[in-house]
Amino acid sequence: MxxxxxxxxxxxxxxxxxxxxxxxxxxxxxxxxxxxxxxIHEPMRPYWSFEGPxxxxxxxxxxxxxxxxxxxxSGCHSMDxxxxxxxxxxxxxxxxxxxxxxxxxxxxxxxxxxxxxxxFMRPAILSDKFVSPxxxxxxxxxxxxxxxxxxxxxxxxxRPNGADYIYSLLLGYKDAxxxxxxxxxxxxxxxxxxxxxxxxxxxxEDGVEYTDGxxxxxxxxxxxxxxxxxxxxEPKLEERKRMGFKVIIYLLILAFLFYFTNKAIWKDSH
Amino acid sequence: MSxxxxxxxxxxxxxxxxxxxxxxAATIGIPLVSQMNPDASVKALASTEVDVSTxxxxxxxxxxxxxxxxxxxxxxxxxINEAQKVKLEDLPDPEGDDTxxxxxxxxxxxxxxxxxxxIPLGNKGDYNGWFCPCHxxxxxxxxxxxxxxxxxNLEIPDYVFLxxxxxxxx
Amino acid sequence: xxxxxEPKSAVAKWIDKRLPIVTLFNGHLMQxxxxxxxxxxxxxGGILTFCLVTQIITGLVLAMHYIAxxxxxxxxxxxxxxxxxxxxxxRYIHANGASMFFIAVYIHMARSLxxxxxxxxxxxxxxxxxxxxxxxxxxxxxxxxxxWGQMSFWGATVxxxxxxxIPVFGESIxxxxxxxxxxxxxxLTRFFTLHYxxxxxxxxxxxxxxxxxxxxxxxxxxGIDVVQGSQDTVPxxxxxxxxxxxxxxxxxxxxxxxxxxxxxxxxxxxxxxxxNPLQTxxxxxxxxxxxxFYAILRAIPDKLGGVIMMVSAIAILAFLPWLDTSKVRxxxxxxxxxxxYWIFLANFLLLGYLGAQPAEGIYVIISRIATIYYFVHFVVxxxxxxxxEKTKPLPKSISEPVLNEKERAAKAASA
Numbered sequence: 001m002x003x004x005x006x007x008x009x010x011x012x013x014x015x016x017x018x019x020x021x022x023x024x025x026x027x028x029x030x031x032x033x034x035x036x037x038x039x040i041h042e043p044m045r046p047y048w049s050f051e052g053p054x055x056x057x058x059x060x061x062x063x064x065x066x067x068x069x070x071x072x073x074s075g076c077h078s079m080d081x082x083x084x085x086x087x088x089x090x091x092x093x094x095x096x097x098x099x100x101x102x103x104x105x106x107x108x109x110x111x112x113x114x115x116x117x118x119x120f121m122r123p124a125i126l127s128d129k130f131v132s133p134x135x136x137x138x139x140x141x142x143x144x145x146x147x148x149x150x151x152x153x154x155x156x157x158x159r160p161n162g163a164d165y166i167y168s169l170l171l172g173y174k175d176a177x178x179x180x181x182x183x184x185x186x187x188x189x190x191x192x193x194x195x196x197x198x199x200x201x202x203x204x205e206d207g208v209e210y211t212d213g214x215x216x217x218x219x220x221x222x223x224x225x226x227x228x229x230x231x232x233x234e235p236k237l238e239e240r241k242r243m244g245f246k247v248i249i250y251l252l253i254l255a256f257l258f259y260f261t262n263k264a265i266w267k268d269s270h
Numbered sequence: 271m272s273x274x275x276x277x278x279x280x281x282x283x284x285x286x287x288x289x290x291x292x293x294x295a296a297t298i299g300i301p302l303v304s305q306m307n308p309d310a311s312v313k314a315l316a317s318t319e320v321d322v323s324t325x326x327x328x329x330x331x332x333x334x335x336x337x338x339x340x341x342x343x344x345x346x347x348x349x350i351n352e353a354q355k356v357k358l359e360d361l362p363d364p365e366g367d368d369t370x371x372x373x374x375x376x377x378x379x380x381x382x383x384x385x386x387x388x389i390p391l392g393n394k395g396d397y398n399g400w401f402c403p404c405h406x407x408x409x410x411x412x413x414x415x416x417x418x419x420x421x422x423n424l425e426i427p428d429y430v431f432l433x434x435x436x437x438x439x440x
Numbered sequence: 441x442x443x444x445x446e447p448k449s450a451v452a453k454w455i456d457k458r459l460p461i462v463t464l465f466n467g468h469l470m471q472x473x474x475x476x477x478x479x480x481x482x483x484x485g486g487i488l489t490f491c492l493v494t495q496i497i498t499g500l501v502l503a504m505h506y507i508a509x510x511x512x513x514x515x516x517x518x519x520x521x522x523x524x525x526x527x528x529x530x531r532y533i534h535a536n537g538a539s540m541f542f543i544a545v546y547i548h549m550a551r552s553l554x555x556x557x558x559x560x561x562x563x564x565x566x567x568x569x570x571x572x573x574x575x576x577x578x579x580x581x582x583x584x585x586x587x588w589g590q591m592s593f594w595g596a597t598v599x600x601x602x603x604x605x606i607p608v609f610g611e612s613i614x615x616x617x618x619x620x621x622x623x624x625x626x627x628l629t630r631f632f633t634l635h636y637x638x639x640x641x642x643x644x645x646x647x648x649x650x651x652x653x654x655x656x657x658x659x660x661x662x663g664i665d666v667v668q669g670s671q672d673t674v675p676x677x678x679x680x681x682x683x684x685x686x687x688x689x690x691x692x693x694x695x696x697x698x699x700x701x702x703x704x705x706x707x708x709x710x711x712x713x714x715x716n717p718l719q720t721x722x723x724x725x726x727x728x729x730x731x732x733f734y735a736i737l738r739a740i741p742d743k744l745g746g747v748i749m750m751v752s753a754i755a756i757l758a759f760l761p762w763l764d765t766s767k768v769r770x771x772x773x774x775x776x777x778x779x780x781y782w783i784f785l786a787n788f789l790l791l792g793y794l795g796a797q798p799a800e801g802i803y804v805i806i807s808r809i810a811t812i813y814y815f816v817h818f819v820v821x822x823x824x825x826x827x828x829e830k831t832k833p834l835p836k837s838i839s840e841p842v843l844n845e846k847e848r849a850a851k852a853a854s855a
Contacts (some may be wrong), residue, residue, distance in 0.1 A: 048541035053701050081518045085314050150713075156519070157704060200336040231714075234527040236521070243529070244700020250294060251693045257287040258686040264280050265678050269476055291685075301526035305501050310523040 025183040041190050043161045043168035046223060050230060053245065056238050057231055062093035065209050065228025068221050070103075071208050073152065076144065076199075078132035081153035082232055085126040091238040092231055100126060107131040145185035147198035156226070164228050165191065170222040173201035316322045317440035319432065322376070330392050332381060339381035339389055340427060341400075342437065345411065350374045352398060353412035363422045367412040370426055378429050378437065379413045385420040400424070449759045468654055473673035474680050475660035477838045479557075482658070483687030484548040485650075490688055492646065496639050498534040499583075501632070502527075506586065508632035510625040513588035514714045518821040521636050525672045532703040538580050539706045540695050542729035545573060553760075554781055556769030557659040563761035565652045568645055570758045573640045575753075582635040582725055589711030590627065594724045596631075602737075605744040622717065662838045663770025671706060672838050731795030732788055736814065738799045739807040749811065763818050765826025773832040777825050 049058050062104065066087065069079070084104035087095045105123040109131060112119040124131060134140040154241050156162045168191040176188035182196070189197045203218045203225075210216050231237070308316070322342060330343040345353070351365045353367040354374075359415060371377055381400075384389050388404035395401030396417065397410035407418030414423040429439045445454045447462045454464040505515040505524050520527035549569070552558050558566035581599065585592045600617055606612040619626030657666065657673075666672045674680075698705065706728060710721045726734050736753050740746035756763075771778040791810045797803040835841050 026377065081515065081522065083311070085310075086522070089310075125319075127311075154712045154752045158709055160709050162709075238530065240532075240700055240703075244696060247696050247700060248693060251689055251696060254287075254294065254684065255689045255693065256291055257283070257290055258682065258689055261283055261287045262686045264283060265682050269674050269679065301529055302497065304525040305527060305530060306504065307525055309505075309519075309525055309527070311519065312523075353801060 036143060041168075042163040043173075043191055044171070045164050046167060048163055048227070048230070050227070050237055053241060055241060057091070057227060059094055059216075061224050061227045062231055063229075064212065064214060064220075065224040065226070066093050066095075067210065068203075068208055068225040069152070069228055072202050072221075072248065073225065074130075076140070076149040077152045078134065079130045079153045079232060080132060080151050082130045083126070083129055084124060084130065086235060088126070089235070092235055093228070097126075106130065145198065147185070149199065152229055152232065154229045154233045158233075162233075163226050166229060167222050167226045169197070170203050170225070171218060256261055276364040283302065291348075292305055317438055319436055319438045321435055323435035329373070333439070335380075335427065340439055341379055341381045341413075341424075343377045343392075344374055345377055349398065353410065356410065356412075356414075360416075362415050362422070363368040365414060365423055370414075370423070372429075372431065376437070377411075377413060378426065378439065380427055382425070383407055383420055384415065384422045384424065387419070390424070428437050449532040466627055468650075468676075469681075470674040470675065470677035472654065474676045475666045475838060476672060476674045476679070477660050477662065477842075478658065478680070478683075479661055480546070480683075480687055481551040481661075483684050484544050484551065486684035487691050488541070488543045488548060488829050489646065490691075491537060491544055492639065492642060495534060495537050495541060496643070498530050498537065498761060499636070499639070502534055503632075503636060506632075508586065509628045510588060510715070513586060513628060517587045523672050529699070530698045534707065536695065536698045536703060538583060539698070539727070539729065540691070541576065542580070544691070545576060548728075549573070550785065553784075554771045554778075555659055555661060556663050556766075556771070556848055558761050558763070559764065559769050560761065561656045562653070562659065565649060566761060567758050568649045568652060570754070572642055572645045572649060572652055573757075575638050575645065576755060578731070579635055579642070580727065582631040582638075584711075585628065585631050585710060586635065588715045590713045590715055590719075590721050591708050591711040591724070593623060593715035594718065595726055596627065596722055598724055600627070602743070604745045605742070624717075659769065660771060660838055661772060662835055662841065663768065663773065664834055664838065666838055673843040675767075725796055728792070728796075731793070732791035734794075735795035735807050736811045738795075739804070739811040749815075753814060756815070760818070760822075764822045766829060766831070767826070768831040770832065773834055775827075775832065776829045780817065780821050780825065784814075787813050787817070 048117050049056060049061070069077075084100055087093050087100040087103065088097055104125055104230045107124045107130075108121040109128050110119050111122050114120055134143075137148055150158075156166060159165045169189060172189045172191040174188060174190055176182055176195075180188060180195075182188060186196050186198055188195055189199050203221045205218055208216045208221060214220060234240075276429050297428070313416075316336060318333060320331075320333050320342060322331075322344070323342045325342065327344050327346045327435050328349075330341055332339045332341055339420075350367075356367070358364040358366065370379075381389050383402040383404065385402065385405055385407055390400035390402040390407070390409060395408040397408050399411045399413060399416075400409040401407070402418070402420065405419050407420035408416050409420075409424055410416050412423075413426075415421070427439055429437050432438050447456045447466075452462045502520060505516065505520045506525065507513060515529065520531050522528075524530075552566065552569070585596045585748075600614060600623060603617060605612045606613055615621060617627070618624070619630065660666060708725060708727075725731075733750050733753055737746045737750040740749050766774060766777065768774050771781055787810050791807070791814065794803055794807045794810060799807075835844075
């Protein structure tokens with residue numbers, strides 16, 4: 001119940017509150033953008049099925065993305081935090097157990113020692129972590145001109161603008177403009193810091209032959225592998241949003257109940 | 271009872287609020303308790319597949335399963351006969367050999383003495399089976415306790431033969 | 441809190457005779473006379489208690505899976521996120537819970553500043569509160585180091601290096617803190633231990649904080665004294681228990697929004713990169729709730745000076761009851777103070793914004809002005825205001841402003 005004088009004051013304080021909320025939002029956005037160097041282009045913003053409060057992964061895209069990772073990226077990039085069993089679990093690519101076992105068996109892991117004290121290799125099983133292309137960081141650097149191809153397990157959460165950035169970067173290779181100075185082993189990319197990156201372009205049309213027959217355009221492969229990498233960074237995304245929906249509904253109902261309870265209790269006190 | 275109607279409406283409101291809150295509070299307990307249950311990485315190791323193709327009769331191997339040793343023994347004719355001939359009355363923990371093996375040639379059991387948890391030694395003891403050095407329990411060719419302080423026979427885990435050469439334990 | 445409450449059940453009687461906990465609970469949380477005009481800014485004490493309990497419980501269960509070693513910390517957190525049952529939920533609640541805790545504490549402090557809750561006789565409640573705030577800062581800082589991401593490592597490096605500014609003993613103190621010659625595993629392990637410990641100290645201080653509050657009783661929006669047990673108070677239960685829970689639920693909706701839909705919005709992407717002692721991130725930024733103080737630290741060109749000013753910015757709060765010379769508590773009746781209050785808040789938010797910017801160009805100048813203003817508010821404006829300000833006449837009771845408005849509305853209606 002507001003009287004006129006109180007209403008005016010209320011309006012003023014609401015106005016002030018809005019002013020401060022806006023400045024807080026400004027601060028948050030400024031905070032977020034400080035990690036991006038001044039020169040980078042804003043990344044492209046394609047459609048992602050997993051964005052938004054009701055977002056979900058497209059299974060087929062995840063499976064194709066795994067194929068792109070294995071055939072294109074895994075030559076240089078490890079994914080140390082993933083295990084082959086993750087390929088089966090709900091919320092992910094959801095390969096069958098048989099498929100995933102077969103995929104794992106394509107790689108070898110070192111194990112042992114055997115009876116003679118020697119280490120030996122055996123095919124990977126579901127409980128093994130994804131096999132890394134490198135023994136250690138030094139080896140990775142030596143094979144890549146001193147640059148270390150980062151592990152991709154959480155790369156989407158480790159870069160500002162996440163999926164948009166990775167997608168744009170993969171497609172951002174252009175001919176360097178006239179007179180641009182590029183060192184050996186450094187490539188021109190519109191979305192990289194300083195327009196330069198030590199990774200060459202890796203996605204070329206039909207570079208991968210998708211098992212489901214989808215046309216392997218550059219955009220398709222970039223989209224699929226980025227979807228896969230987003231799942232890899234956030235395997236519980238679908239479960240999280242599902243639970244969130246239920247929790248918010250529950251809390252809204254509870255708030256409604258408590259609002260009226262509160263009103264009822266205070267009725268006789270004013 | 272002039273204001274029974276608003277009072278009962280109020281009561282209904284209070285009770286529904288309390289009940290709805292209690293439901294929420296109870297639900298909060300689920301993740302808090304569940305997080306202590308075996309996690310996905312532990313469950314992934316809950317079953318182990320073992321290649322037994324190189325084991326000859328009379329030979330045992332020990333594998334690690336869920337952090338525990340499991341004896342896999344390919345028994346000889348003699349050991350099988352001995353196990354099958356034992357009378358149930360003679361056993362402290364009566365159990366027929368046929369209930370302890372799926373295929374009489376293969377004995378799969380958890381290698382932890384049922385007394386106080388030591389690992390029994392193979393090919394030892396008075397019954398041609400296993401002998402636990404900690405407190406002197408003797409197990410026969412079916413892993414059954416015959417003499418000594420152990421109360422029960424060596425545990426048989428869940429296992430299946432995926433094919434003739436592979437056993438999946440757990 | 442003396443009441444004539446008698447425990448009802450036999451069990452309650454038996455316990456209470458030996459340890460008067462039943463009477464205590466009843467006296468302080470149920471019958472406790474509370475001013476009936478408290479607005480929603482007063483619900484944040486309850487919300488803060490909820491935050492503390494939530495952080496302790498989620499922290500406890502996370503600690504069952506976390507490994508405090510430089511080699512394993514980052515992957516242990518990922519193990520929690522991927523393999524531990526509901527691990528992702530517990531981690532996101534704990535991380536976002538820290539932010540919610542600070543949102544609530546800043547609002548709670550802003551309430552005290554506006555309504556003069558720090559003034560006589562509540563000075564000690566306020567001072568205990570300042571210590572709680574300091575412990576919260578220490579706990580949150582150490583907690584952020586634990587995932588051992590780039591920001592964890594480099595934030596720890598920057599802040600622990602500040603100790604070397606101390607004259608004579610600085611470097612020894614820093615090496616003592618590190619347990620080594622740089623940030624590494626020894627520091628991480630001890631930070632984990634202390635991060636686990638401090639919240640229980642906070643809990644103890646919170647008990648003292650509420651105890652000290654219950655001596656004079658709550659302040660209220662009018663800022664005038666209320667006679668306990670009179671018409672102007674209501675029992676805490678059910679009036680404020682229910683109101684506090686309602687406010688808490690609204691708070692939880694915001695909390696859930698973060699946890700379930702934007703769990704990484706308030707964090708920094710660099711912290712998903714494993715700590716690398718050989719590579720410094722481009723911009724080292726602390727978590728948002730430290731930004732104003734970080735801005736003050738960087739505004740001073742001298743290392744030791746910056747440290748002193750940053751610490752002073754918090755320490756000065758403890759002197760507030762004496763710096764503010766006005767006898768009138770609530771800003772409702774202090775129109776000039778009210779203006780300066782909003783300017784102070786705007787300046788504080790500005791400092792927060794500046795803390796996230798690179799320390800170059802125009803940001804440097806503005807940071808220095810904003811820092812100076814921050815101190816001028818406490819050291820010049822507040823003391824002077826108490827003497828020169830013309831305050832509005834205070835109501836005789838807290839019911840008066842409401843009754844006056846009723847009269848005025850009735851007169852306007854009949855006119």
